[in-house]
Amino acid sequence: MKQTIQQIKERLNGEDLTTEEVELYRQDTRKGVQKAVVQYEKRVQEFVRLEEQFYEMKQFERKHQQSGYTYIAGIDEAGRGPLAGPVVAGAVILPDDFYLPGLNDSKQLSEAKREYYFDYINEHACATGVGVVSSKEIDEWNIYEATKVAMMRAIGELEVAPDMLLIDAMKLPEANLPYEAITKGDARSVSIAAASVIAKVTRDRYMKKLGEQYPDYQFEKNMGYGTKAHLEAIERVGTLQEHRHTFAPIKRTGAF
Template sequence: MQGLSKPITDNSFRTRLIAGVDEAGRGPLAGPVIAAAVILDPACPIAGLADSKKLSPLRRQQLFQQIREQALAWSVARASVAEIDTFNILQASLLAMQRAVHKLSMRPEMALIDGNRCPRLSCPVQAIIRGDESEPAISAASIVAKVLRDRLMLLLDKRYPQYGFAAHKGYPTAAHIQALHCHGPSRAHRRSFAPVAECIVNGVRR
């Protein structure tokens, strides 16, 4: 499912049909991990693409809309909480990336992956550490994944309002940890993650 990356030694890939791939949600204690794949149109560049974590929510929304309208193709996929608990978060993230690329409406000639591990794909693949800061297609994928995962966490907040998902999106903030200890884990929580597992061991169940 994965492989170590090798450094890029030339820029020939920049002239091909490139899919940028990134995920959102590796660190949270709850919710799925979401991956996105984006093929940008070289004839229609999008200004301001950057690592989604460095953009304001409003700016992410604006760029997300531009990506939807101007990209040649884009797709999203997820790995569920059950898959995260079964395979571990790294393998689940790679699985979500693989699914996102396979869902693209056109086949990329190459995929650029944020990080240092690659999913198995039918096209050549290259991992780039901090690629969401340097490669526009990866930046676009990071924005799409972040926006859609945040929207999903807002839906989970309505289902489980006692955890405050709307505020922290599932990340292990002090308020989230306190809610876990008070209410125990929900079905949306990742039981393989230590703070959640500790609540189960200590008998705090929903």
């Protein structure tokens, strides 16, 4: 009995699809089947692309493993630029067999994917750590120093001690460990990409809770960045302790 178009669509989405079936569907002249085959082939091509990208992003980890390092931690931060909220760093040590095609710089991922990846990374990593530095500390030290402190705190939270660090575009001699600072590392190293997801999701969740406490500022939407609505709220009701008072335009106005 000939399969219906709907049955063929379901088979093309199945995990146990054979090459013989695909070839048979390619020869089916029905438009609905041809459209489903095209969609299937696009999915396959995208999967291959993501798989190749993932293995390319393991280049730094492979290089340092070949040099004798075992526990390589990726380090990244979230929240250097906002006018409010903490800067948060993530630290992640991944096992050799970790596999998550599509993992990338957290800013390039949808919120739904970040949330899924956050749980997956926490479940499958050898160790994860989070470091948080408050807006008050940022005002005391400056954002660059605060970011380094956040990274040190994240490293300190790892349950497995790293012997090598891969850091997104930052030098961190304070860690007293071998490290490599990688420009755009969150898009070039799986460990740093994983750390960027941990950092961003942790910070976003914090800002959403802050938004519930202080709805005027819409933190759940702007994550503390200086959007028009956020700046208007500052003008209207002033600033909070969570604001960074050394940051322009808050500092420049001198009114808060």
